[in-house]
Amino acid sequence: xxxxxxxxxxxxxxxxxxxxxxxxxxxYTYDAGTGLNEETxxxxxxxxxxxxxxxxxxxxxLEIFNKKPMPTHWxxxxxxxxxxxxxxxxxxxxxxxxxxxxxxxxDVKETFERLGxxxxxxxxxxxxxxxxxxxxAYSRMKEDLEKEGVIFVGSTEGLEKYPEIFRPYFGKVIPSxxxxxxxxxxxxxSGGSFIYVPKGVxxxxxxxxxxRINAENFGQFxxxxxxxxxxxxxxxxxxxxxxxxxxxxxxxxxxxxVALKNAxxxxxxxxNWSNNVFNLVTKRAHAEENAEVKWIDCNIGSRxxxxxxxxxxxxRKARGEVLSIALxxxxxxxxxxxxxxxxxxxxxxxxxxKSISIGKGRSTYRGQVHMPKHLKNCKxxxxxxALLINTNSRTDTYPAITxxxxxxxxxHEASVSKVSAEQIFYMMQRGLSEGEAMSLAVNGFVxxxxxxxxxxxxxxxxxxxDMEMEGSVG
Amino acid sequence: MQSLEIxxxxxxxxxxxxxxxxxxxxxxxxxxxxxGPNGTGKSTLAKVIAGHEDYEVTSGEILLxxxxxxxxxxxxxxxxxxxxxxxxxxxxxxxxxANFIRAAKQxxxxxxxxxxxxxxxxxxxxxxxxxxxxRKFTARSLNEGFSGGEKKRCEVLQMSMLExxxxxxxxxxSGLDIDALKIVADGVNLMRSPERGFLIITHYQRLLDxxxxxxxxxxxxxxxVHSGDAELAKELESKGYDWVKDSFVxxxxx
Ligand SMILES: Nc1ncnc2c1ncn2[C@@H]1O[C@H](COP(=O)(O)OP(=O)(O)OP(=O)(O)O)[C@@H](O)[C@H]1O
Ligand SMILES: [Mg+2]
Numbered sequence: 001x002x003x004x005x006x007x008x009x010x011x012x013x014x015x016x017x018x019x020x021x022x023x024x025x026x027x028y029t030y031d032a033g034t035g036l037n038e039e040t041x042x043x044x045x046x047x048x049x050x051x052x053x054x055x056x057x058x059x060x061x062l063e064i065f066n067k068k069p070m071p072t073h074w075x076x077x078x079x080x081x082x083x084x085x086x087x088x089x090x091x092x093x094x095x096x097x098x099x100x101x102x103x104x105x106x107d108v109k110e111t112f113e114r115l116g117x118x119x120x121x122x123x124x125x126x127x128x129x130x131x132x133x134x135x136x137a138y139s140r141m142k143e144d145l146e147k148e149g150v151i152f153v154g155s156t157e158g159l160e161k162y163p164e165i166f167r168p169y170f171g172k173v174i175p176s177x178x179x180x181x182x183x184x185x186x187x188x189x190s191g192g193s194f195i196y197v198p199k200g201v202x203x204x205x206x207x208x209x210x211x212r213i214n215a216e217n218f219g220q221f222x223x224x225x226x227x228x229x230x231x232x233x234x235x236x237x238x239x240x241x242x243x244x245x246x247x248x249x250x251x252x253x254x255x256x257x258v259a260l261k262n263a264x265x266x267x268x269x270x271x272n273w274s275n276n277v278f279n280l281v282t283k284r285a286h287a288e289e290n291a292e293v294k295w296i297d298c299n300i301g302s303r304x305x306x307x308x309x310x311x312x313x314x315x316r317k318a319r320g321e322v323l324s325i326a327l328x329x330x331x332x333x334x335x336x337x338x339x340x341x342x343x344x345x346x347x348x349x350x351x352x353x354k355s356i357s358i359g360k361g362r363s364t365y366r367g368q369v370h371m372p373k374h375l376k377n378c379k380x381x382x383x384x385x386a387l388l389i390n391t392n393s394r395t396d397t398y399p400a401i402t403x404x405x406x407x408x409x410x411x412h413e414a415s416v417s418k419v420s421a422e423q424i425f426y427m428m429q430r431g432l433s434e435g436e437a438m439s440l441a442v443n444g445f446v447x448x449x450x451x452x453x454x455x456x457x458x459x460x461x462x463x464x465x466d467m468e469m470e471g472s473v474g
Numbered sequence: 475m476q477s478l479e480i481x482x483x484x485x486x487x488x489x490x491x492x493x494x495x496x497x498x499x500x501x502x503x504x505x506x507x508x509x510g511p512n513g514t515g516k517s518t519l520a521k522v523i524a525g526h527e528d529y530e531v532t533s534g535e536i537l538l539x540x541x542x543x544x545x546x547x548x549x550x551x552x553x554x555x556x557x558x559x560x561x562x563x564x565x566x567x568x569x570x571x572a573n574f575i576r577a578a579k580q581x582x583x584x585x586x587x588x589x590x591x592x593x594x595x596x597x598x599x600x601x602x603x604x605x606x607x608x609r610k611f612t613a614r615s616l617n618e619g620f621s622g623g624e625k626k627r628c629e630v631l632q633m634s635m636l637e638x639x640x641x642x643x644x645x646x647x648s649g650l651d652i653d654a655l656k657i658v659a660d661g662v663n664l665m666r667s668p669e670r671g672f673l674i675i676t677h678y679q680r681l682l683d684x685x686x687x688x689x690x691x692x693x694x695x696x697x698x699v700h701s702g703d704a705e706l707a708k709e710l711e712s713k714g715y716d717w718v719k720d721s722f723v724x725x726x727x728x
Contacts, residue, residue: 430578430632431578
């Protein structure tokens with residue numbers, strides 16, 4: 001690969017780590033206030049001018065949310081530190097997403113410019129949606145895709161304009177009652193992307209969404225639904241940042257993917273949340289016959305991330321894959337994993353999870369592979385590797401594999417390795433700083449996985465890792 | 475002073491003295507060989523010079539071109555011009571030789587300059603060819619799964635790519651077959667220059683047939699007890715360390 005291409009791409013996606021750490025003074029037209037009750041939900045629904053069924057959906061979800069206990073019997077006790085009454089559930093400037101950057105309000109536009117989004121759009125994206133707190137400020141897709149019938153809109157617009165397409169799947173892959181946070185999202189969701197790719201349409205370039213939290217004490221609850229019709233192909237990428245506030249911020253998204261027969265969806269996340277974000281996200285896909293869903297999930301930053309992307313393999317020969325990298329620095333807990341639910345013959349799944357724990361950082365892997373006995377010729381491969389940098393780090397692995405029928409194969413490998421002081425000394429003896437030596441070791445650890453990522457993202461990820469490692473050296 | 479100068483260095487490990495009033499001066503342009511029995515502190519010396527933090531230096535001085543390097547970080551010492559070829563090179567999984575050496579070379583450039591990839595690969599391939607390292611090795615993870623001899627050759631490759639002022643080679647000859655020994659010796663001889671000093675730690679006089687040292691030192695119990703010219707290595711090989719003990723150590727004690 002030529003050097004100049006790499007450099008150019010590096011420049012194209014220069015999203016500096018510290019670049020995310022700024023915010024503009026608040027100036028919102030719509031503000032649902034602090035705390036959550038039926039009125040909050042009604043307010044959001046009214047601002048969005050929603051159909052009655054959507055409002056009902058929200059209110060029902062709120063009920064479920066209120067009834068469900070926190071999952072602290074298996075998950076981190078840190079969840080108890082989320083004070084739902086202190087959170088602001090909806091903030092917007094009350095305008096429709098602009099189709100040109102010129103129409104975007106100055107402070108919002110500047111935010112995304114500093115994050116490098118318009119530049120990336122010019123260089124390698126088929127479409128971009130940029131969400132600022134609750135609503136998208138900008139949304140645009142290349143015209144030729146529009147002509148082919150591709151739909152790429154926000155959740156409000158999707159439900160309002162194309163209910164016949166989205167309603168049948170909305171809340172079906174992940175029901176409100178799936179868990180406490182999917183219920184919360186279902187009650188107060190706003191923003192996110194609704195995408196439909198018609199039969200046989202194959203997107204050559206990715207669509208991207210960028211989620212930005214600007215306000216303190218804010219909860220971001222975007223909702224994404226992607227439907228890839230038969231034989232279609234799409235790559236979707238999402239990036240997220242928030243400034244470093246004093247108080248905790250909540251990000252709780254629901255992402256539903258539907259890959260119909262022979263369709264392919266690749267969903268890529270690079271999150272780089274600041275240290276006080278609770279990031280509690282539910283992501284799941286349905287894969288019909290011979291369809292393929294690949295989750296590529298990179299979790300850097302946040303206070304606590306809980307995320308277990310899943311694929312329900314519903315049709316014969318469906319394939320699911322989760323490739324994830326989690327980096328837990330001091331004061332962070334990455335609780336991530338994958339779920340593969342095999343429901344048809346000849347389905348296959350692959351999970352590769354790499355976690356890096358630094359200092360007091362903590363990583364947990366939770367996997368679930370479900371393969372009922374009556375199925376034939378199903379395969380799962382799970383690899384989870386942990387890298388520990390310094391002795392305080394902690395890593396746990398909880399793989400759960402349920403029943404394997406005859407002729408099905410399940411393979412599970414796990415490893416834990418450490419970067420030793422001697423390795424660091426060796427690299428420093430060659431002139432590398434301690435931070436450079438550590439990031440080289442970390443890059444080496446994730447290297448084979450990075451090769452599976454689209455170029456633009458592996459370059460950005462490398463940069464983020466470098467920044468994180470530089471920052472972790474005292 | 476263009477030299478690597480160690481004066482009255484005392485070093486402990488866990489309170490146990492390892493180097494005892496150790497002194498040695500290597501001016502640029504000279505090759506010094508250091509020989510001594512197992513466990514006498516040769517590798518300890520090499521690592522202390524390179525800035526390893528696990529050793530307690532209780533007194534003494536290490537000057538690199540007149541500047542003290544004691545207490546400096548290993549990377550600072552490296553950038554100041556010192557290279558250590560390790561007795562036991564570490565494995566760095568996932569990091570290719572090409573990327574590693576490149577990062578090390580990049581560390582030697584000013585911040586706004588970056589390496590010219592074409593020139594870099596040309597230099598790397600030339601030097602690999604000279605050391606008879608298969609070009610396919612550039613993509614392999616550094617030292618991972620390398621044979622003992624391959625690791626040592628890779629150390630010499632790094633040394634020739636980084637062009638240090640002072641090279642400490644800790645038993646680089648151990649584990650090399652006869653052909654590889656000659657190849658490595660040729661590599662060192664090519665680097666030999668009035669601008670560069672060498673400290674070659676070895677157990678075998680055979681290497682010194684190919685790299686003729688200016689001075690040979692015999693180390694025993696934490697310090698140099700005898701020095702001489704290249705002939706000393708031969709004498710040591712035929713007479714063994716008992717000879718050293720009887721003729722030099724006991725006489726010192728008197
Ligand atoms: N990290 C350490 N912890 C404890 N003891 C150590 C450590 N490093 C070295 N030593 C001890 O210090 C002494 C000197 O070791 P060193 O490795 O310097 O010897 P050497 O002269 O290089 O030997 P060899 O010829 O076998 O390589 C040995 O007794 C060794 O066991
Ligand atoms: Mg030794």
